[in-house]
Amino acid sequence: MAKTRRERVRAETTIEIKEVALQQMAQQGAASLSLRSIAREMGMSAPALYRYFPDRDALVTALIVDAYNSLADSLEAANDGQDVGNYNGRFRAVAQAYRNWALAHPAEYALIYGTPIPGYIAPRDETVMPAARTNLVIGFILNEAAQAGKLTIPDAYFHASPDLQAVLDELAAMIPEEDVLSAGVLLTIYIFSRLHGLVWGELDEHFAPKIADSGELFEIEISEICDRLKL
Amino acid sequence: MAKTRRERVRAETTIEIKEVALQQMAQQGAASLSLRSIAREMGMSAPALYRYFPDRDALVTALIVDAYNSLADSLEAANDGQDVGNYNGRFRAVAQAYRNWALAHPAEYALIYGTPIPGYIAPRDETVMPAARTNLVIGFILNEAAQAGKLTIPDAYFHASPDLQAVLDELAAMIPEEDVLSAGVLLTIYIFSRLHGLVWGELDEHFAPKIADSGELFEIEISEICDRLKL
DNA sequence: AATAAAAAGTTTACACTGTTAACTAATTAA
DNA sequence: TTAATTAGTTAACAGTGTAAACTTTTTATT
Numbered sequence: 120m121a122k123t124r125r126e127r128v129r130a131e132t133t134i135e136i137k138e139v140a141l142q143q144m145a146q147q148g149a150a151s152l153s154l155r156s157i158a159r160e161m162g163m164s165a166p167a168l169y170r171y172f173p174d175r176d177a178l179v180t181a182l183i184v185d186a187y188n189s190l191a192d193s194l195e196a197a198n199d200g201q202d203v204g205n206y207n208g209r210f211r212a213v214a215q216a217y218r219n220w221a222l223a224h225p226a227e228y229a230l231i232y233g234t235p236i237p238g239y240i241a242p243r244d245e246t247v248m249p250a251a252r253t254n255l256v257i258g259f260i261l262n263e264a265a266q267a268g269k270l271t272i273p274d275a276y277f278h279a280s281p282d283l284q285a286v287l288d289e290l291a292a293m294i295p296e297e298d299v300l301s302a303g304v305l306l307t308i309y310i311f312s313r314l315h316g317l318v319w320g321e322l323d324e325h326f327a328p329k330i331a332d333s334g335e336l337f338e339i340e341i342s343e344i345c346d347r348l349k350l
Numbered sequence: 351m352a353k354t355r356r357e358r359v360r361a362e363t364t365i366e367i368k369e370v371a372l373q374q375m376a377q378q379g380a381a382s383l384s385l386r387s388i389a390r391e392m393g394m395s396a397p398a399l400y401r402y403f404p405d406r407d408a409l410v411t412a413l414i415v416d417a418y419n420s421l422a423d424s425l426e427a428a429n430d431g432q433d434v435g436n437y438n439g440r441f442r443a444v445a446q447a448y449r450n451w452a453l454a455h456p457a458e459y460a461l462i463y464g465t466p467i468p469g470y471i472a473p474r475d476e477t478v479m480p481a482a483r484t485n486l487v488i489g490f491i492l493n494e495a496a497q498a499g500k501l502t503i504p505d506a507y508f509h510a511s512p513d514l515q516a517v518l519d520e521l522a523a524m525i526p527e528e529d530v531l532s533a534g535v536l537l538t539i540y541i542f543s544r545l546h547g548l549v550w551g552e553l554d555e556h557f558a559p560k561i562a563d564s565g566e567l568f569e570i571e572i573s574e575i576c577d578r579l580k581l
Numbered sequence: 582a583a584t585a586a587a588a589a590g591t592t593t594a595c596a597c598t599g600t601t602a603a604c605t606a607a608t609t610a611a
Numbered sequence: 612t613t614a615a616t617t618a619g620t621t622a623a624c625a626g627t628g629t630a631a632a633c634t635t636t637t638t639a640t641t
């Protein structure tokens with residue numbers, strides 16, 4: 120049975136709230152998110168928003184989930200645009216897509232990886248799933264390349280203690296799609312953290328001015344990663 | 351001539367404001383910084399704080415400058431605790447000190463590298479200097495090791511375009527203490543960004559639960575960095 | 582020592598925030 | 612057509628940063 124008219128209009132309003140929120144965040148920074156301001160722009164009273172989100176944090180969580188999915192979509196699209204066997208191409212494309220998405224959606228990126236909303240703490244059980252999607256894109260590439268002998272995992276990543284090894288194995292076991300090496304899990308964590316450090320530094324302007332503008336800073340490090348992994 | 355009584359008490363009050371601010375941030379998160387709350391705890395009215403800081407942002411900037419200096423002090427102390435010629439030991443010690451400081455001062459770390467204060471944007475001219483101190487500690491180690499032939503800069507870092515090369519040379523020229531390789535500047539940026547990505551991921555809990563708790567995750571990546579650099 | 586000047590601190594007020602309670606208007610279901 | 616559900620309203624509370632006007636305390640000068 121089709122959705123009732125009421126359900127439809129409710130879903131539309133929910134989407135509009137999020138759209139206005141994103142738009143305002145894009146204009147005035149992620150921190151400027153304000154229920155009253157959203158309501159004002161939508162021509163309704165602020166408390167009315169509480170029919171759609173129990174409180175501000177719930178709206179933030181919804182925005183974060185959307186952002187994660189949007190990022191994951193971008194990464195997956197970049198991955199799918201390359202030949203499956205071209206691991207180097209897939210990795211480079213996904214890495215670039217990661218940076219591009221962050222530059223195109225700085226407010227959402229800050230929402231995901233920063234802490235721009237005072238007092239907000241992300242409820243892990245809601246955000247883990249969509250967050251994992253992004254990690255998996257890179258994880259699969261690296262793991263598949265490793266399995267195909269087209270990537271060399273650095274020696275240090277095989278020297279985890281039994282304790283850490285157990286945690287890694289547990290994580291690897293959670294992925295049914297492939298046979299995942301626990302050293303590959305470690306590698307994925309490190310690579311992702313590395314990409315994140317670069318992009319965050321660029322967005323938050325840790326680096327000297329102009330140095331990251333061109334994207335060459337990012338590209339060189341990607342090349343170094345590929346060199347190191349013989350990818 | 352000695353400072354007048356008034357100047358002394360003023361300096362003390364200024365320090366107390368910052369101390370209370372840090373203490374509250376440590377307890378309730380960096381975002382909870384509130385002038386009124388600080389004033390309340392100090393037993394004075396909120397507008398009185400404006401005699402010491404022109405506005406909230408100025409207080410935040412002062413806290414950031416202090417935090418940068420505190421971090422730099424820790425890194426320098428770690429560096430000085432090692433033999434000058436022991437580049438590997440110096441690098442490892444400084445890297446560990448970096449992580450330790452971040453774990454011991456999470457609110458200040460978030461203040462420096464995150465964006466926890468709504469609407470606040472750091473005035474570069476005030477923060478660049480103390481921020482540079484931290485970068486220089488690692489930069490010197492890497493550069494000295496490279497000059498001594500005890501470190502191999504990855505090939506990719508020598509392939510910057512003329513434009514980027516110019517920016518790097520400019521940066522290198524700003525450091526009169528040593529003969530700085532432009533590829534070394536690049537290396538320093540990358541290494542720092544990498545450390546930051548790791549620590550931020552640990553603090554902000556990007557990784558799976560428990561995975562970073564022991565510090566082994568960090569140590570393994572430090573080892574891999576040393577391996578890669580033949581350090 | 583008395584007085585003028587400067588600094589520090591106070592209260593009051595404004596505009597903003599998220600959120601709750603009580604109430605009304607609109608839509609859907611019986 | 613009536614009853615129930617949902618969506619939206621206004622009013623209010625507690626909190627925020629900050630400006631203006633005023634008072635108290637400390638220092639400097641006559």
